[in-house]
Amino acid sequence: MKKIKQPFFIVTALLFAFFLISILRFDIIENVLVLLVKPKSFFLARVSLVEIAKQHIFIVIISSSLSIIIALTIAILTRFPFMSDFEEFLLGLATFGQTIPTVAILALLVPFLGYGFKPALFALFVYGFLPVLRNTIEGFNTIPEEIRESARAMGMNRFQIITRVELPLALPAILAGIRISLILNISVATIGATVGLSGFGTLIVNGIRGDDTIMILKGAIPVSLLALAVESLFIILEKRFRLSAISE
Amino acid sequence: MPDSGKKISILGAFILILSFLLLSFAEYRPNRVLSGTNIGARELFGSGCFLLIFLSILIIFLIITNHKGHKLIITVTSLLIMGLVLYLFGIAIEKETFNIIPNGRISLGIGFWAIFLGMEMVMSGCFKGDKKCILYRRVFYTILFLMVFVFLLSGHLNNLSIMKEFFNRSNTFFRQIRRHFSLSLFSVIAGLIIGIPIGVLIYKERKMKSTILFLINLGQTIPTLSLLGIIMVPLSLLSQQNKFLKDMGISGVGFTPAFIVLVIYALFPVVHNTIAGLKMIDYELLETAAGLGMKNNTIFWKIQLPLSLPIILGGIRIAITQSIGNTILAGLIGGGGLGSIIFLGLAQAAPDLILLGVIPLIAMAFLMDSVISFLIFYYKKRYLGLAE
Amino acid sequence: MIELKNVTKKYNDITALKNFSLQIPEGILQVLLGPSGCGKSTVIKLINHLIEPTSGEIYINNKNINEFNLINLRRGIGYVIQSIGLFPHYNVYENIVIVPRLLKWTKNDIDRRVDYLLDLVGLNRNYKKKYPFELSGGEGQRVGVARALAADPPILLMDEPFGSVDPLNRERLQKEFYRIQRELKKTVLFVTHDVEEAIRLADNIAVMKPGQLASLGSPWDFVTDDKEDYVKEFLGSEYTLKLLTRFMVQDILVQEKIKSKGYIHGFQVKKENTLSSALSLMISKGIDSLEVIDEQEKIVGSITFEDILKNVFRDTRK
Ligand SMILES: Nc1ncnc2c1ncn2[C@@H]1O[C@H](COP(=O)(O)OP(=O)(O)OP(=O)(O)O)[C@@H](O)[C@H]1O
Ligand SMILES: [Mg+2]
Numbered sequence: 001m002k003k004i005k006q007p008f009f010i011v012t013a014l015l016f017a018f019f020l021i022s023i024l025r026f027d028i029i030e031n032v033l034v035l036l037v038k039p040k041s042f043f044l045a046r047v048s049l050v051e052i053a054k055q056h057i058f059i060v061i062i063s064s065s066l067s068i069i070i071a072l073t074i075a076i077l078t079r080f081p082f083m084s085d086f087e088e089f090l091l092g093l094a095t096f097g098q099t100i101p102t103v104a105i106l107a108l109l110v111p112f113l114g115y116g117f118k119p120a121l122f123a124l125f126v127y128g129f130l131p132v133l134r135n136t137i138e139g140f141n142t143i144p145e146e147i148r149e150s151a152r153a154m155g156m157n158r159f160q161i162i163t164r165v166e167l168p169l170a171l172p173a174i175l176a177g178i179r180i181s182l183i184l185n186i187s188v189a190t191i192g193a194t195v196g197l198s199g200f201g202t203l204i205v206n207g208i209r210g211d212d213t214i215m216i217l218k219g220a221i222p223v224s225l226l227a228l229a230v231e232s233l234f235i236i237l238e239k240r241f242r243l244s245a246i247s248e
Numbered sequence: 249m250p251d252s253g254k255k256i257s258i259l260g261a262f263i264l265i266l267s268f269l270l271l272s273f274a275e276y277r278p279n280r281v282l283s284g285t286n287i288g289a290r291e292l293f294g295s296g297c298f299l300l301i302f303l304s305i306l307i308i309f310l311i312i313t314n315h316k317g318h319k320l321i322i323t324v325t326s327l328l329i330m331g332l333v334l335y336l337f338g339i340a341i342e343k344e345t346f347n348i349i350p351n352g353r354i355s356l357g358i359g360f361w362a363i364f365l366g367m368e369m370v371m372s373g374c375f376k377g378d379k380k381c382i383l384y385r386r387v388f389y390t391i392l393f394l395m396v397f398v399f400l401l402s403g404h405l406n407n408l409s410i411m412k413e414f415f416n417r418s419n420t421f422f423r424q425i426r427r428h429f430s431l432s433l434f435s436v437i438a439g440l441i442i443g444i445p446i447g448v449l450i451y452k453e454r455k456m457k458s459t460i461l462f463l464i465n466l467g468q469t470i471p472t473l474s475l476l477g478i479i480m481v482p483l484s485l486l487s488q489q490n491k492f493l494k495d496m497g498i499s500g501v502g503f504t505p506a507f508i509v510l511v512i513y514a515l516f517p518v519v520h521n522t523i524a525g526l527k528m529i530d531y532e533l534l535e536t537a538a539g540l541g542m543k544n545n546t547i548f549w550k551i552q553l554p555l556s557l558p559i560i561l562g563g564i565r566i567a568i569t570q571s572i573g574n575t576i577l578a579g580l581i582g583g584g585g586l587g588s589i590i591f592l593g594l595a596q597a598a599p600d601l602i603l604l605g606v607i608p609l610i611a612m613a614f615l616m617d618s619v620i621s622f623l624i625f626y627y628k629k630r631y632l633g634l635a636e
Numbered sequence: 637m638i639e640l641k642n643v644t645k646k647y648n649d650i651t652a653l654k655n656f657s658l659q660i661p662e663g664i665l666q667v668l669l670g671p672s673g674c675g676k677s678t679v680i681k682l683i684n685h686l687i688e689p690t691s692g693e694i695y696i697n698n699k700n701i702n703e704f705n706l707i708n709l710r711r712g713i714g715y716v717i718q719s720i721g722l723f724p725h726y727n728v729y730e731n732i733v734i735v736p737r738l739l740k741w742t743k744n745d746i747d748r749r750v751d752y753l754l755d756l757v758g759l760n761r762n763y764k765k766k767y768p769f770e771l772s773g774g775e776g777q778r779v780g781v782a783r784a785l786a787a788d789p790p791i792l793l794m795d796e797p798f799g800s801v802d803p804l805n806r807e808r809l810q811k812e813f814y815r816i817q818r819e820l821k822k823t824v825l826f827v828t829h830d831v832e833e834a835i836r837l838a839d840n841i842a843v844m845k846p847g848q849l850a851s852l853g854s855p856w857d858f859v860t861d862d863k864e865d866y867v868k869e870f871l872g873s874e875y876t877l878k879l880l881t882r883f884m885v886q887d888i889l890v891q892e893k894i895k896s897k898g899y900i901h902g903f904q905v906k907k908e909n910t911l912s913s914a915l916s917l918m919i920s921k922g923i924d925s926l927e928v929i930d931e932q933e934k935i936v937g938s939i940t941f942e943d944i945l946k947n948v949f950r951d952t953r954k
Contacts, residue, residue, distance in 0.1 A: 037481060037485060085253070085254075085255045085256060086255070086256060088372070088376060089256050089369065089372045089373070089376075092372055093368075099569045099573075099613050099614070099617060100573070100610055100613070101572065101573025101574070101576060101609060101610075101613065102573065103573070103576040103577070103587070103590065104573065104576070104590070104606045104609055104610060107590050107593065107594060107602045107605070107606055108602065108603070108606055110594060110597075110599065110602065111599030111602065111603075112358075115597075144719075146717060146718075146719040146720075146721040147721055147723060147724070149686060149717060149721060150715070150717045150720075150721030150722075150723075151723070152686055152710070153684050153686055153710060153713075153715040153717060153721075154710060154711070154715065154734055154735050154738070154783075155707045155708070155709075155710030155711035155712075155735065155738060156707075156734075156738065157707055160738070165723060165725075168725045169723075169724065169725055183469055186471055187471035187472055187473070187474075190471040190472075190473045190474055191471075191472065191473050191577075193473070194580065194591065194594060195594060200474070201471075201473055201474075204473055204474060204476075204477040205473075205580070207477065208477065208480070208501075208580060208581055213480070213481045213484065216477040216478075216480060216481060217477065217478070217481060219474065219477065220473075220474040220475075220477035220478045221478075223471055223474045224470040224471065224474050224475070224478065227469050227470055227471055227474075228466065228469055228470070231465075231469045
């Protein structure tokens with residue numbers, strides 16, 4: 001296990017702090033921005049950023065937990081003989097699925113699921129699902145065959161091999177998958193505004209439509225900070241669980 | 249066919265059969281936006297439905313009686329099913345029942361999309377473990393796309409709602425496709441012009457590596473829409489204050505901010521893969537080259553670049569498919585492209601208009617992905633003598 | 637006792653083993669010697685039931701291995717895998733204690749066992765906290781051996797366990813392992829393609845040609861001329877000389893010659909040196925007798941070229 005340098009912790013903590021400040025006391029930032037930007041007009045009504053943040057984070061957490069649990073389960077099932085035939089197919093599907101643009105999926109779901117929370121939740125689920133599935137399967141695949149063989153040779157059963165050998169060795173890859181999935185979901189939840197999901201994206205889209213720069217930034221700044229904070233938190237986690245033997 | 253592919257193929261064929269039996273292949277709506285009634289394959293295709301089911305069962309039979317030559321027959325049968333579905337569909341929607349109400353619309357049902365999944369499973373099982381698997385499947389899908397295209401051109405499917413949407417705006421449609429494509433392509437080219445030198449520089453001067461990669465990664469982490477918003481603000485300020493920029497057409501909305509965001513997004517895969525490609529080259533090889541008296545410049549152009557090209561191309565592939573997707577957002581800020589069709593569809597709640605925007609988008613992403621994959625394959629085989 | 641009866645193993649089109657039969661009596665160190673790709677690892681994997689034979693039967697203690705519980709069978713067999721196969725996410729300690737932990741030993745027993753094993757394979761006890769990537773190839777293989785011995789299994793399967801150890805340490809490990817095996821009386825199947833290693837360790841040697849057994853016997857049996865050409869070629873024409881490495885000077889030490897000083901030319905060997913090194917010295921100095929000394933450098937006797945000639949292959953030369 002690697003020691004992680006302190007600056008990483010400091011940066012992560014600062015990012016989370018900035019995020020909290022940006023949603024709790026946006027008025028401070030707003031005052032500065034007004035001076036800088038000198039907007040022609042802007043929408044002074046106090047939308048509650050905390051409320052918006054709650055909604056945004058809520059949908060990301062719900063969909064991500066769903067997709068992480070289901071993707072991990074499926075990926076682990078492919079380690080068992082009866083499902084192993086599907087591994088390659090699932091991997092192909094996950095790779096192909098990731099080339100389909102997010103907005104396209106969101107838009108395609110609207111005719112089936114309507115506007116608002118439902119299509120967004122489903123799209124977020126799918127998009128969170130693919131990278132975790134793909135990274136977990138690939139993480140399993142990079143484990144050398146001889147490691148698996150020696151685990152079997154020592155009399156570990158399938159379950160022990162998975163929990164004691166395969167999962168710990170694939171952990172950095174899995175964490176990377178979860179990170180990609182969370183970051184993607186924060187982004188898709190923002191774009192979700194275009195299909196009527198409320199969150200930071202709503203402010204940005206409304207700001208763009210109403211030519212209100214302050215409102216755009218009111219959505220864009222907190223959500224960017226949130227994404228950066230989550231990213232750096234996961235970078236620390238991945239470093240923590242990466243073995244030098246495998247990474248180098 | 250390897251045994252391990254059988255399960256997938258058979259499951260795929262079952263999905264085909266089940267969708268012919270159970271799923272709706274068309275949705276009939278009294279007008280453009282109202283929701284309507286679902287029509288299954290039996291009702292829609294009549295006795296043709298049994299032929300389709302028969303063909304699917306034939307596929308299962310061919311899979312079970314494992315034989316090398318069967319792969320080709322399975323592929324042809326799959327294509328036949330697709331062709332038949334399109335043909336029968338065309339005939340069905342010309343029937344009077346669907347044309348009583350003048351504004352009635354008929355669009356594709358979920359079953360139509362399910363048979364794509366079924367076919368993908370049949371194909372992936374069929375060619376599993378084959379060295380040229382990816383190539384075969386790409387050929388299969390290219391033929392499939394061509395087939396759909398021919399049916400669309402022939403006017404056989406003109407009664408379909410999505411075609412009506414198309415005829416309503418055929419001139420803007422092609423303009424938006426061109427615009428979308430050029431916006432994605434040029435942003436990636438700009439990304440290359442900036443990204444490759446940065447990659448090379450980082451490879452040489454390892455000191456700045458983590459800082460620059462960190463900064464470039466930031467662009468990837470910040471949500472697309474949010475980055476777009478953030479870029480718009482200073483641009484609009486600049487154009488307000490600077491008359492010259494304004495005359496140049498640079499402003500907070502439209503083409504410019506979209507382009508900048510796309511370039512930022514293209515940067516990461518390009519830089520990342522450039523470094524990875526250069527790093528992969530054996531150090532001894534470079535020493536040998538230097539030992540032969542090559543100058544650094546020659547080494548770069550004659551050895552490092554050609555050898556790392558496949559990986560750099562891989563980066564370009566990621567960049568362009570990503571860019572094609574993200575270009576949709578240009579539609580939100582008046583930058584044009586297929587996004588404007590999709591957002592219009594969303595605003596009007598017209599599902600077929602959304603589809604009209606999305607289908608060419610996915611086709612475009614798939615096409616560019618295929619073209620670059622093929623380039624990589626060909627380059628490796630022809631110039632590097634690598635089979636895979 | 638391990639017994640393979642008419643075992644055939646096919647990987648798709650390749651026949652790795654064809655009608656292979658071999659008996660390994662209890663407490664015997666059986667070496668399996670053969671060129672690369674002849675199916676040695678396949679034999680080992682079959683016994684550990686990592687792979688199924690295409691046909692034929694395998695018995696352990698007269699019980700078909702299909703009748704064993706697979707997991708218990710494997711836990712009762714120590715296996716040193718050819719590529720070492722240490723778990724990169726476990727440190728040395730955790731790697732060694734895998735099977736004892738699976739068998740639910742107490743922490744105390746486990747700790748004592750690890751110390752014992754590290755001493756046995758000659759690794760410093762402070763290696764316990766090291767991770768596999770911090771070990772050299774040879775150190776890794778020693779951990780591999782310790783891991784195989786961990787739960788004190790009655791049977792050991794060793795697939796080229798000293799393959800990547802340097803010659804000096806390899807010889808030391810071989811000696812050490814020879815001692816361990818004589819002491820613990822385990823049933824061992826030891827795979828190698830190194831003839832000298834086979835000679836040093838084996839109670840019995842089985843020479844393989846691709847997919848088949850070519851010849852079987854004790855190391856001395858191979859000195860005779862009645863072997864087929866393939867075996868002679870594989871063992872090499874210096875086989876007899878190599879066999880001298882199995883003997884120590886003390887094995888044929890003659891006490892009384894110490895008095896007849898006239899023989900001795902003043903050159904000395906240690907009594908635990910091999911006969912081949914004694915012979916080397918004689919040849920290089922052009923002499924035919926040597927003084928033998930013990931650890932305290934005290935002269936304990938002498939040997940002559942004639943002693944070697946007369947005594948060593950006495951039994952096989954009939
Ligand atoms: N999993 C496998 N699939 C296909 N062929 C295999 C497999 N394992 C081994 N073989 C083939 O079986 C033959 C015997 O292999 P084996 O590993 O038993 O050889 P070996 O004697 O241990 O060689 P080495 O000394 O190089 O380890 C070889 O020709 C090898 O290519
Ligand atoms: Mg081997």
